[in-house]
Amino acid sequence: MTLQVDATFGRGGFNRHAAFEVAPGAVLGLVGANGSGKSTLLHTIAGIDRVRSGRIVLDGQVLDDGTEFVEPQDRRCVVVFQDLRLFPAMSVLDNVAYGPRSHGAPRADAHARAREALAKVGLAGFEGRRPDGLSGGERQRVAIARAVVTNPAVLLLDEPFASVDADSRPGLREVLRGVLTGSEARTVIVSHDPSDIADLAATVVRL
């Protein structure tokens, strides 16, 4: 049932090793200095990068062990990127509904779920807006909603507080807490500032 990571990852001359387990519903914090490879580890779990050695296993199924490899779109992992990567040519609602639509959900269904997710992050009423018209904190919440709406098995958050100013941080922490409680996802949050995730993460791994 758990996500098991025990691998060496990195690109080029850069090499790191990490080993941990995350149970369903649990939140793990990944901390370390800038450049310690936290984002790369997230990308490797998601399948955007590959392991150098070792393995990543989810629910007993090997996602990547050097020989076997499951494509990103077939893993049930979702990443909230540090640079958010909201699709500029779509409304907020379409952005959030993108995941369900890609998995085959009919439009009405996907839109309904998207509205639910937006409400959960406190952005009810923002459906028709465009990403470039939102503040940093609002965009962060859209990105979280977009990730959460697909009910992923693994939720990976890369520096969620990075583009958020100090005033909005407590608000975002509340939103995340609300989203994560009651979620069955195995969550990994990356941050260079441990205090941001101190009360969200039960376990902390330092790279």
Add this chain to the structure above:
Amino acid sequence: MTTALAPTAVPAQRRPWNRRRQTVVRSGILVLASLAISYGLTETTELGGILGFYLGLALCLPVLVFAESIRHGWNVAVDRVAASVIVAAFGAVLIPWASIFLTVYRKGSKAFHAGYLTEDMRITPSSDPLQFGGVAHAIVGTLIMVLIASAIAVPLGITAAVYIVEVKGRFAGFVRFLTQAMSGVPSIVAGLFIYATVVIFFGGFSAWAGALAYVILMLPTVARTAEEVLKLVPDELRSASYALGASQARTTFRVVLPTIASGLVTSAILGVARVAGETAPLILTASYFVATSTNLNEPIASLPIYIFSSLGLGDDNATTRAWGGSLVLLIVVFVLFALARTLSTRLSRK
């Protein structure tokens, strides 16, 4: 014991290539002097007219500049002569283009009257007085052929660009090379090809044939511009889409293409601007027709052929009509061009 050092005067900060008033005055005098000498030359020799005047200017100015600046040394003199030659050459190049715009406007506007854009030539021979007849048939014909050609060439061009940038298939380099090769096909050869196939096969000139010749000419332009624009989409957006479980098809159509939609429209407009003024292919495919027509299986009028055929008649009124058509065509090209530029600046501003 420390001696107080008298502060040496710090030289005033100078930007090396900033024009100072002295330089401007000097250049002004030299230009005026050469103008005067050139004028004298045109009077005395057979090299008359504006061209002679400009040639005189182009010869005098460097000589005078050289004479004036040689006192500063050889290098400075050469530098200034080079500058004057380059500026003079640039000016020389601008003159004919300015002349084209002015002549087309001057002579073309003579053909304009109230109904010029709405009437055609079905009952008016070209030699008739200028208040009769118009270019409606030519505008409609060009419009029809351009629309058909766009409907074919734009999707195909974007497909080729998508293949090269998104699909990155085995033949990507080959397709790129082919698109380059196709962009060099002379317009008359494109017409010849359509003639050899479509016109002969279907037994006659037609608007279809003209549109297909346009496709051959438009396709490479659209493909090339679309490729450039597609490359502007950051890869992060694509990987974000894949990470959310989307297929490549969905990623391309819902994320990548919409992101640069205005760029794609620009590529279409540039393709249209390229072909709208082509004459040669139409001679062999759509030929010409004097009435406004929407029959695609028959010959059809077009702005370039309207101009071309009016010229061939040798009559003064006909020639003026040709200029009128040129003015309309130039305005069309100019509008398309302005449209494409505003769209592309909007794209780069995002």
Add this chain to the structure above:
Amino acid sequence: MTDTATTPERRRLTTNYTPVDRVFRGSMTAGALFSLVVLALIAAFLLYRGFEIFSDFGFSFITGEVWNIGDPMDTSTAVLGIGAMLVGSVLTAVIAILIAVPFAMSAALFIEYYAPKSVRTALTALLDLVAAIPSVIYGIWGYAVLLPIVEDWSVPLERWLDFIPIFDVPSGIFGRSPFLAGLLLSLMITPIVTSVAREVYGQAPRDLVDASYALGGTKWGAIRNVVLPFGRSGLVGGAMLGLGRALGETVAVYLTLNLVFDINFRILGSAGGNVASLIATKFGEATPYELKALMAAGLVLFLVTLLVNFLATVIVNRSRRIV
């Protein structure tokens, strides 16, 4: 548990696409290869239709300078050769290049190094606009405005320079001449050459240029020693692109050059023609056999321009890669 003893076997990195994506990729491939099909068909059809001509005349089709249909009923009496036209194509294109290149260089240097920064975008936009002027408008202007000027000029020019054969005009008939056509073509191709030159000159290593200034050099010194050598191959590529365009130009030449079947190097005299205008002129009243000859001529033109453009692209790409 990680395996420590065995090295993992080399994995084959293949991507299995979903059915949706396989359809997507397949259709994009088909669409993209469409241009291959068209290009191949062009060559094939022209060859097919013109084949008879090549088999009847062989190489003399390309070198012969007589175009005589003879008896329309009996094709064996025809003598057809595009030699004069090929020479005309090359001659006008060469004149065009010789005139265009120095002016294009000056324009490019002016825009990049002499013009104030504020007007640079405006000038570039102007350049693009001028490149879009249709050839028929160049043609009509060339006939109405440029022709009288060139005619006026040819007289004294010929008088002074007639000891050089190419400037001698025994017939005394000036007017539409290869020189006029070449001059008009040079106007048409200058924007292209300038654009390429401007791109290359703008990419000259700025640090070398600044170093030249710092050593007390002049602007022209920097240009001559750094920018021009750097931009040489790019300029050649641009010139060849212009050459390709000039070789295939039809209407502008049609209106400024009479069709005379005589291999003619006297550029000020009224004779010549190029392959493209040959096709446009003869097309209207061509006999079926003559039509085939025109197709064969089109094939020759197509192959020549293809070669020139191919070389041009290679040179331009190579100059870009150096950057």
